Amino acid sequence: AQSVTQPDIHITVSEGASLELRCNYSYGATPYLFWYVQSPGQGLQLLLKYFSGDTLVQGIKGFEAEFKRSQSSFNLRKPSVHWSDAAEYFCAVGLARSNYQLIWGAGTKLIIKP
């Protein structure tokens, strides 16, 4: 069965430090991959997506993610975090064979230390 794993429930990072959020998936074909961000009390906003081509994708707010087929991973990175990045981050896999439904990870809550 398809699944998405975000191994870290919480991550605490100092402001200005680098960030990497992990995402691993289980899917029999090349997936469509997404990262979304959710601020408290808000809906989900798309950060970036991977459909095909260059495996390093750039998103909004200075985020990037790298698709590694051999590791079934799509980790999210940012070189220097800002206090406004504190939020919950969700990785999702789109299933082309299932009408592009999304399978979601449980989320990683990012806490920024001043």
Added chain:
Amino acid sequence: NAGVTQTPKFQVLKTGQSMTLQCAQDMNHNSMYWYRQDPGMGLRLIYYSASEGTTDKGEVPNGYNVSRLNKREFSLRLESAAPSQTSVYFCASSDSNQPQHFGDGTRLSIL
């Protein structure tokens, strides 16, 4: 530039009551989705509509019904609310393999 609009934003119900959550999108998307979000569980798909006139069950459809009223609107109905349905409900829309766009959610408490 509304995108996906959900109403109401908050609702408190008593066990056994019914209600309908409304969702409308103005992006001319074919597909629409209803999710529930519970702490530590990410988003779980309740129902989706791949196109106007079609609806299909998702991962957690029990206790819910949906109606795709037209291309813009997709409603979610709880016929007899139960405390286990206390959650945050999100509606989303998209086209084919494009990213889903989300509303701001409905926070539903069932006492």
